Amino acid sequence: MESIVSLAKRRGFIFPTAEKYGGLGGFWDWGALGVEFKNNIKQAWWKKFVQGRRDVVGLDSAIVTNPTVWEKSGHLKGFTDSLIECKKCHKRYKADDLHPPGKAGRSCPNCDSMEFSDERAFNTMFKTFVGPVEDSASIAYLRPETAQNIFVNFESVQTSSRLKLPFGIAQIGKAFRNEITPGNFIFRSREFEQMELEYFVKPGEDSKWFEYWVEEAYQWFIGLGIKKEHLRKHPQSKGELAHYAKATVDLEYRWPFSTSGGDEGWSELIGVANRGDFDLKAHGFSVKDETGEFVPYVIEPSFGVERPALAFLLDSYDVVKGGRTTTTESNKEEEIVLRLHKSLAPVKVAVLPLSKKEPLVKEAGKIFEEIASRFACAYDDTASIGRRYRRQDEIGTPYCLTVDFETLEDKKVTIRDRDTMEQERVAVEELTIYLTEKFNAFS
Ligand code: ATP
DSSP states (O other): OHHHHHHHHHTTSEEETTGGGTOOTTOEEEOHHHHHHHHHHHHHHHIIIIITOSSEEEEOOOSEEOHHHHHHHTHHHHOEEEEEEBTTTOOEEEHHHHSOTTSOOOOOTTTOOOOBOOOEEEEOOOEEEOSSOOSGGGEEEEOSOSHHHHHHTHHHHHHHHTOOSSEEEEEEEEEEOOOSSOBTTTTBOSEEEEEEEEEEEOTTSHHHHHHHHHHHHHHHHHHTTOOGGGEEEEEOOTTTSOTTOSEEEEEEEEOSSOOTTOSTTEEEEEEEEEOTTHHHHHTTOOEEETTEEEOOEEEEEEEESHHHHHHHHHHHEEEETTOSSOSTTTTTSOEEEEOOOTTTOSOSEEEEESSOOHHHHHHHHHHHHHHHTTSOEEEOOSSOHHHHHHHHHHHTOSEEEEEOHHHHHHOEEEEEETTTOOEEEEEGGGHHHHHHHHHHTTO
């Protein structure tokens, strides 16, 4: 885990926010590579679950939300965590972290005391005020999930898009939770992103669709390279289920740290819930068909972005002992290769002129311009070629393209594959076709 945190910072994936001023617990900034990587995750999800389907449409709703939404949804009363305080050192914890339901209680991780205050409910929604006056009439909330605004927009989206059951509405966007104990890097953040899909079905067809979406969610991760031995389906027990849920399956990832209640690192990556008719009933929506009027049931695959991002980084992190490049300077060292799925890699192609000499740099610049509008490219003409390969391997760049003196003669470049290490000579004029084929095979 430390290696990932350090790589993320060193190479500009993820930084603690406002580090210059001491940071802010549970808030993170995504750097140059991070923003590309995160966009790729969101795009892979959107392509698969929205654009690739006839029965799902998208939505982008407001973050600051009318408080009535949260009153109707039950969040004002119920979106709480139980807070306990160590009586000795006064550190505060989420009660579940120290006393997971059905498991033995733990001592204070800070001072080892077993004496705690009584549990106190703590609402984790961030409150703000709309307009110049800070009074109770101007209170609004930053959404703690993207789902509720999907429910509130149910009718507008359904009628404007002329949708018939079963259909889904999806949204990707920020969510905010004033977590008691943020931590484990981005695993538990206070500001994070979600990718949520609310799939509306006829009552009676819900169990079938629930199974379907659990499998779709599972296969999405496997398809993007998560190892099967690190991913499992965890059906929630009656004691774990939210009061409104008929059934929930968490997809759990085997993290290299332990989290609340998780065993051997297994803990929630994303969740899929059968929410019954709770949400549409709460907001007063129903539909009519030939059988009469009824409230649709909702199946909700609810993904965060940060946890999948962390899982993709952890799962793809590979250390090759003894080095794999053949240059004398690097062949004794350990080399890091981030074997990210090609569609997730922040840089797809690195353009590397073998020398900084004018004709090569000019030719490499031309090639960069030609392909950069199609593929996220990096350009690097500093340091030895071995070191430049290593820099790209470390951030998961699938292809390195070297421009050498022969290129000037034969108009071909050498393309090196990150995983197979094979090198191929490819004609410059065929580059776009070559790379398109390579990436299509993995999208
Ligand atoms: P947990 O039990 O770990 O707090 P949760 O059950 O409250 O999670 P949900 O409300 O089901 O989480 O949210 C759906 C998804 O959003 C989670 O599976 C996770 O991927 C993501 N998520 C939730 N809370 C956070 C957070 N604080 N930081 C990062 N991602 C989060």
